[in-house]
Amino acid sequence: MNEFVCTLCGRCCMGMGRYVKVTGVMGPGRYAVRHDLSNELFYATVDRNFRGRIDPLNRDTPAEWCPFLMDKDENGNYYCSIHDSIPSFCKKYKCCTCRISGSNGNPAGMVKGRSTIVTDDKELEQLWNSAVNSVLDLELNEQKKKIVEIMKDSGYDVRYFE
Ligand code: SF4
Ligand code: SF4
Structure with a gap:
């Protein structure tokens, strides 16, 4: 068996806007968040390398996107901006067998x-x-x-x- 490796295509996160909801601002780059699919309440901290580059409450990305998904980078990859504090739903998620x-x-x-x-x-x-x-x-x-x-x-x- 092999460890699942995400290819950073972003597809799964592009449909999560309905389920990942920011419920409060706790400080600069720090948010209270609810994940409706797993009923998780968690605190999200924007990773250091994305700080100041994303405001999850004021995005011009499509509403279906998770508010923490960064736009495509120069290599065509889509990064999660809160990778170090993602909820367990995202940690466990594998898009394929x-x-x-x-x-x-x-x-x-x-x-x-x-x-x-x-x-x-x-x-x-x-x-x-x-x-x-x-x-x-x-x-x-x-x-x-x-x-x-x-x-x-x-x-x-x-x-x-x-
Ligand atoms: S887990 Fe999501 S972002 Fe990663 S390869 Fe699968 S669909 Fe793409
Ligand atoms: S929190 Fe991160 S990994 Fe989870 S859906 Fe949002 S962008 Fe994707």
Whole structure:
């Protein structure tokens, strides 16, 4: 198993504006916040490197965005401005069960939930679904091992996350 690595695409945080609500200002760069999906109340402190660069109560980013998501940086990455004080919901969040890359190492797809593949590559989609169907009678960890092998034989690297 591999540790989940966030690629900083920002997609998950771009839909969190409905759930992450600033309820009070505690001081410069410090806020009382409620996370409605996990019912968490927490104090958020804007990380040192983003201090003075974000006001979560006065953003011109889309309303659907989490108020603490920084706009894209020069490398195309989206950073959370309160990374050191994020709620447990965000700490635990993984957007996929595993990632799939092709023989060139480039991302080819990802899997959501137990086995739903997300890819633009129809051939990969078929290969994945047939691999999943061929291991249905195995126990879950055995299924994963076998799927990794089958996909490897076709030139794909599958990384499941813990
Ligand atoms: S958790 Fe996933 S969707 Fe969210 S920013 Fe990271 S890679 Fe993107
Ligand atoms: S607090 Fe940070 S990690 Fe959590 S949704 Fe907002 S920007 Fe994303």
